[in-house]
Amino acid sequence: MYRIVLTRRAEKDLAAIPQEHRIRIENVLEQFAASPDQRHDIVKVKDSPKIVPRYRLRIGEYRATFYMHHDVLIIEILTVGKKQNFSY
Numbered sequence: 571m572y573r574i575v576l577t578r579r580a581e582k583d584l585a586a587i588p589q590e591h592r593i594r595i596e597n598v599l600e601q602f603a604a605s606p607d608q609r610h611d612i613v614k615v616k617d618s619p620k621i622v623p624r625y626r627l628r629i630g631e632y633r634a635t636f637y638m639h640h641d642v643l644i645i646e647i648l649t650v651g652k653k654q655n656f657s658y
Contacts, residue, residue: 572603572643580634583650591632595650598629603645606638624648 602610611628618624627634633656637646
């Protein structure tokens with residue numbers, strides 16, 4: 571099982587999201603950490619470094635970008651936000 575680590579920016583992003591959406595986002599992230607091999611709506615972000623690629627997870631109308639550190643079993647969440655004003 572992977573462990574979720576939020577950057578300071580991701581914590582601020584989550585704090586700005588309404589509670590009912592934030593709970594859903596946290597639940598999806600926990601499900602993803604428990605079973606990252608299952609099918610989730612994840613896409614590799616274009617122009618991300620090949621050594622440590624950045625990924626995007628779709629959670630309804632919200633998006634989360636993250637790095638996966640397979641050697642230490644950590645998913646590092648970088649940003650969370652709505653699709654309309656979200657930059658990868």
